[in-house]
Amino acid sequence: MNGLVFVAPKCLRKHMNKHVNGNPLMHLAMACDTVVSHTDELRCLSDLLTTTTLQIKHLHRRMDHLEKLHGSQCVWKIQWFQDKQDAAKCGNQTTIFSPSFMTSRHGYKMVLSLCPYGDGKSRGKFLSIFICICKGDYDALLQWPFHHRVTLTLIDQCPDPQYRRNATFTIKPKVTNGNKTFLGQPTGPRNPSFGSQQFVELSLLDTMDYVRNDVMFIKCTVDREDMLLL
Known part of the structure; x- marks a missing residue:
């Protein structure tokens, strides 16, 4: 978003219902954006976990090989x-x-x-x-x-x-x-x-x-x- 960060406006608790009911589409869009953002983060974390797991397996194989060679x-x-x-x-x-x-x-x-x-x-x-x-x-x-x-x-x-x-x-x-x-x-x-x-x-x-x-x-x-x- 060109480096811009959207900051949601603050609302007093007593005006919350009016605020939500008055802008349903905007709040729904914000909720969707949050879900998409979290989904992307989870996907990245899942990819990182897969990569790390493969690296650990590779290190275990190398360690086993070194033990056979030197132990x-x-x-x-x-x-x-x-x-x-x-x-x-x-x-x-x-x-x-x-x-x-x-x-x-x-x-x-x-x-x-x-x-x-x-x-x-x-x-x-x-x-x-x-x-x-x-x-x-x-x-x-x-x-x-x-x-x-x-x-x-x-x-x-x-x-x-x-x-x-x-x-x-x-x-x-x-x-x-x-x-x-x-x-x-x-x-x-x-x-x-x-x-x-x-x-x-x-x-x-x-x-x-x-x-x-x-x-x-x-x-x-x-x-x-x-x-x-x-």
Whole structure:
């Protein structure tokens, strides 16, 4: 309206009825203008909300991608640990497996396995932990044999993080002819596992907060310093 602002004339309360009845068309036009103005504002706000929602979704996707690239590839939550250890002690289920995970969005597919009561000569003395490479969708594009450092961590659940004493085991795969079955490109569903039979002494589970509320957490981080990222 060329920068002009229309200011409605003021009216005393006692003259209001006369004022309204005397100018019905003008008041109706003013009411319509107000409705149109509010409708336009609501439309703009709706468009802004849609744009903001799409931006938030985009940021969530980027954050998820960055976590996969730069965070731990797997944090395995093991619930009802005591039951699982009892079953392993009795020989019913000596090994449990994590969900499979990716080292990056289009990287190696892997899975962890844990022997809650130990494996082989370490049975009854240590937790035994292993990792294996599974057949993945992007194997044809990756570097073989697998040679990247893997760090496995049993997380101390002490409520005060500064007092936590995590137990850590690091594997630096040695690429040799004898290790090709472990580190080469899988030809079946998954390769044989490699890791540590003596990961953590079972006696420490009673003195540290590695198991809290019958839950254990194991973290796996695969080093990507020289890994081909697609």
